[in-house]
Amino acid sequence: MAYQAEISRDNPTFFLFVVDQSGSMEDLTETGRSKANFVADVLNKTIYTLVASCSKADGVRNYFDVGVLAYGGSEIKTGFGGMLADRIVHPINAISEHTLRVEERQKKMDDGAGGVVSLKTKFPIWFDPKNNGGTPMRAALTKTVETVADWCRSHTTSYPPTILHVTDGESTDGAPEDMANGLREIATKDGPALLFNLHVTADGGRGTVFPTSEAELSDDYSKMLFRMSSPLPAHLAKYAGDKGYSIVDGSRGFIFNGDPQCIVDFFEIGTRPKLVADR
Amino acid sequence: MSYQAEISRASPTAILMVMDQSTSMNHRLQSGQSKAAFLADVLNKTLYTIIANCSKADGVRDYFHVGVVAYSGADARNGFGGSLDDGPLHTISQLAEKPLRVETRTKKIAATNGDMIEQSVRFPIWFEPKSQGKTAMCAGLNAAIDILEQWCAEHPSAYPPTILHVTDGHPSDGNPEPIADRLKSLATDDGGCLLFNLHLDAGGGEPLVFPNDERALKDRFGKALFRMSSLLPPHAVEAAAQKGYDIRPGARGFVFNAGIETIADFFDIGTRPAVAADR
Numbered sequence: 261m262a263y264q265a266e267i268s269r270d271n272p273t274f275f276l277f278v279v280d281q282s283g284s285m286e287d288l289t290e291t292g293r294s295k296a297n298f299v300a301d302v303l304n305k306t307i308y309t310l311v312a313s314c315s316k317a318d319g320v321r322n323y324f325d326v327g328v329l330a331y332g333g334s335e336i337k338t339g340f341g342g343m344l345a346d347r348i349v350h351p352i353n354a355i356s357e358h359t360l361r362v363e364e365r366q367k368k369m370d371d372g373a374g375g376v377v378s379l380k381t382k383f384p385i386w387f388d389p390k391n392n393g394g395t396p397m398r399a400a401l402t403k404t405v406e407t408v409a410d411w412c413r414s415h416t417t418s419y420p421p422t423i424l425h426v427t428d429g430e431s432t433d434g435a436p437e438d439m440a441n442g443l444r445e446i447a448t449k450d451g452p453a454l455l456f457n458l459h460v461t462a463d464g465g466r467g468t469v470f471p472t473s474e475a476e477l478s479d480d481y482s483k484m485l486f487r488m489s490s491p492l493p494a495h496l497a498k499y500a501g502d503k504g505y506s507i508v509d510g511s512r513g514f515i516f517n518g519d520p521q522c523i524v525d526f527f528e529i530g531t532r533p534k535l536v537a538d539r
Numbered sequence: 540m541s542y543q544a545e546i547s548r549a550s551p552t553a554i555l556m557v558m559d560q561s562t563s564m565n566h567r568l569q570s571g572q573s574k575a576a577f578l579a580d581v582l583n584k585t586l587y588t589i590i591a592n593c594s595k596a597d598g599v600r601d602y603f604h605v606g607v608v609a610y611s612g613a614d615a616r617n618g619f620g621g622s623l624d625d626g627p628l629h630t631i632s633q634l635a636e637k638p639l640r641v642e643t644r645t646k647k648i649a650a651t652n653g654d655m656i657e658q659s660v661r662f663p664i665w666f667e668p669k670s671q672g673k674t675a676m677c678a679g680l681n682a683a684i685d686i687l688e689q690w691c692a693e694h695p696s697a698y699p700p701t702i703l704h705v706t707d708g709h710p711s712d713g714n715p716e717p718i719a720d721r722l723k724s725l726a727t728d729d730g731g732c733l734l735f736n737l738h739l740d741a742g743g744g745e746p747l748v749f750p751n752d753e754r755a756l757k758d759r760f761g762k763a764l765f766r767m768s769s770l771l772p773p774h775a776v777e778a779a780a781q782k783g784y785d786i787r788p789g790a791r792g793f794v795f796n797a798g799i800e801t802i803a804d805f806f807d808i809g810t811r812p813a814v815a816a817d818r
Contacts, residue, residue, distance in 0.1 A: 366653075368800050370570035370577060373646040373662050374584025376800045380653030504566060521569075 262451025263493040265419040267323050273419040274325045274349070274411050275310065275531055277303055278404055279339055279387075280427035281332030282395040287428075295460050296389035298520065299426050303328070303387050306527040311356040320353040327407060328386070331400035333393025340386060348407055359384040397431035401439035408446050408453050421446075421453045424530045428460045430481050440488035454490045456513030456530045458523065467518045470500060470511040482516045489514035492529075500529050541730025542772040544698040546602050553604045553628060553690050553700035554589070554810055556582060557679045558618055560611035563708050564670035564739075570799050574707060574739050575668035577799060582607070582666050585806045586634060593631045601630040606686060607665075610679030612672030613712070619665060627686045638663035676710035680718040684725065687732055691725050699730045703809045707739035709760050719767035733769045735792030735809045737802065746801045749779060751789035761795045768793035778808045 267273050285296040307326060314321045327349035328339030338348040343358040363383045371377040408421050423443065446453045459482055468476050470492065474483040489512040492500060501507045503525055515526050546552050564575040572580075586605065593600045606628040607618030617624050621639045644662040647655050687700045702722065725732045738761065740746065747755055749771060756762045768791040771779065776786050782804055792809065794801050 364653075368798075369647060370568075370572055370580075370799055371647045373644045373660055374577075374580035374582075374803070375646075376803045377647050377649050377655075378653075379647070379649050379655050 263419065263495065265417065265448070265450035267419050269322050271418050272323050272325055272351075272415070274327070274408070274415070274421035276327040276329060276349070276404065276407060276421060276423045277306075277339070278329045278331070278400055278423060278425040279303065280395060280397070280400075280429065281330045281335075281389065281391045282429060282432075283332070283392050284395075284429050285332075285389070286391045294389070294391075295428055296391050298523070299460070300387055300389040302524055302527050304383070304385050305524075306531055307355060307386050308384055309528075310531060311352060314352050315356070320356045322351045322353055324352045325349050325411065326352055326355055329400060329404060329407065330387075330390075331396050331403075332391055334396070335393075336396060336400050336403045341388065344386070348403075349411065355386065359386055360388065361385050394432035395427065395429045396433040397427060398434040398436045398439060401425075401436045401443060405439060405443050405446065408443060412446050412448050412453070416448055418448050418450065420448045420451045422530055423453060423455045424458065424527065425455065426458045426460065427485070435484070437484055437488055444490055451493075452490075454493065454513065454530075455488060456526070457485045457489045457515075458518070458526050459485050459514070459516045460523070461517055467522060468514075468516040469518055469522055470505055470507055471514060471516075472508055472510040472512070477516060485516075486512060486514050496529055496532065499532050500525075503529065542698065542733075542774070544696065544727070544729035546698050548600050548602065550694070550697050551602050551604055551630075552698040553606070553687065553694075555606045555608065555628070555683055555686060555700060555702045556618070557608045557610070557615075557683050557702060557704040558582070558666075559674060559676065559679070559706035559708065560609045560669045561672055561674040561708055561711075562611075562670055563674075564668075566707075568740070568799060573668065573670065575670040578705060578739075578802065579664075579666050579668035581803055581806050583662065583664050585810055586665050587663055588807075589810060590631055590635045594635075599632040599635045601632055603631050604628040604690065605631065605634060608679055608682045608686070609669070610675040610682070611669070613675055613678065615675060615678040615682040620667060623665065627682075628690065634665065638665050639667070640664050673711035674706065674708045675712045676706060676715045677712045677718055680704070680715055680722055684718065684722050687722070687725050691727050691732070695727055697727050697729065699727045699732050700725075701733045701735065701809060703735050703737065703806065705737045705739070706764075716763055716767055723769055730772075731769070733772065733792065734767060735805070736764045736768045736794075737797055737805045738764055738793075738795045739802070740796045740798050746797045747795040748784055748797075748801055749786055749790040750793060750795070751787045751791065756795060758795070764795070765791060765793050774811065775808055778811045779804075782808065 286294045314323045330339035342360050365383045367381045474486045477483050497507045565573045609618035642662045646658050646660045650656050753762050753765050771790050771792050
């Protein structure tokens with residue numbers, strides 16, 4: 261059985277976020293914010309949640325290696341900046357120590373007595389959206405294959421890597437499907453790498469969440485991203501079901517045009533491996 | 540001119556809340572509470588606020604008759620429990636005397652620097668959250684007609700009744716639009732009943748607040764709810780503008796995709812007819 265490995269400091273797992281930074285990601289959503297900004301917020305929040313889940317009384321434990329790969333125009337590079345700008349992948353405790361900055365944001369919360377209160381919250385930033393140019397998805401997935409293969413070579417018994425890929429458009433440097441197929445064949449002893457794709461388009465069509473067949477999708481590009489996506493392993497399928505999604509056998513880790521909550525859930529579900537084991 | 544009648548003890552007005560209690564209302568909001576639980580909190584706070592606004596040195600003045608209709612499954616029923624379940628509408632002084640119970644809640648308050656302070660508050664409960672069964676919206680609106688037809692006949696010169704209808708879904712018992720039209724056609728000499736509709740957020744989307752054009756809505760049921768909603772009368776326009784909403788000519792008493800902040804504002808704006816006049 262795959263995807264059973266316990267995640268520990270001796271046996272960490274790997275989350276790689278592959279983020280489309282092509283010019284079209286600057287298009288505004290219905291809410292007046294750009295897709296790129298929204299995705300950046302969700303990614304920063306996800307990294308913060310990963311840091312928090314590794315924080316114990318004795319510090320931040322290295323249960324995870326986390327990478328961010330950004331692509332757009334002619335560039336395929338790390339999405340980290342500042343002290344982390346030298347590499348795509350870092351252990352979680354290095355990430356926890358080196359934010360780009362910590363912003364202060366206002367958050368509206370239920371006040372517990374039928375009202376709403378606006379409170380200050382700290383919002384750490386690791387990733388800033390920078391968008392321009394075309395969508396070199398093939399080159400980005402080629403780099404992803406290298407990065408994931410390197411990691412698996414040095415972590416043969418770990419829970420396999422999870423790759424969350426966010427894109428809004430068609431590849432401008434050739435079809436990426438064979439690269440994605442190659443990526444899903446890279447494996448540890450606990451199973452092959454998991455590739456989940458989030459497709460956000462500007463036209464706001466009806467969303468399709470965790471489909472089982474490409475027949476549920478209308479455009480060729482979404483159909484290809486569906487084929488590129490791994491089926492949800494049992495524990496993630498259960499978690500998605502608990503969040504209210506209808507999941508059946510064969511549901512893939514793919515969302516087309518999800519609403520904002522879907523995008524948040526996509527990141528949450530994708531970064532929820534079996535809970536860590538060491539004490 | 541309609542909606543000019545002064546509200547006084549001799550000439551009170553009626554406020555009727557019509558609450559969807561279908562199964563989907565147990566879905567969680569981003570704040571973590573279920574929709575049903577948050578709505579119940581807002582409704583109870585609204586009742587408390589109305590009582591407070593009617594409390595003068597000589598006691599609670601009966602400027603309003605207030606009722607709650609709850610619908611789910613196949614039918615609608617009185618949403619009040621305890622000793623208030625004997626009739627659909629109650630005077631403010633009856634409400635003030637007969638909450639189901641008074642809870643102690645921990646309320647979050649923002650300090651001047653934006654930090655959170657917790658304060659213990661007394662929180663009276665009249666209405667309990669429930670969420671089970673289908674969306675018997677037609678039954679709910681028909682129940683409102685039965686209640687308000689009689690009330691209007693008994694109070695021909697009063698400020699017309701206000702109905703706040705809250706739902707998150709599509710009706711399961713037919714087309715509610717003609718029923719809403721009938722409800723709005725019930726009138727006193729001062730104008731037709733005011734029907735305001737609040738549609739709750741299904742995901743994390745931005746709310747559409749007091750729209751003046753059906754074309755702003757993509758969702759078919761959203762369009763129907765828009766048409767079912769009364770124009771905002773002058774006092775509500777003023778209350779909404781005070782809260783910072785941009786109200787254009789022809790704005791309807793309708794919010795689509797409401798989150799916690801717009802839910803609270805909707806109840807506040809909808810239950811503030813022209814301040815009572817007698818001294």
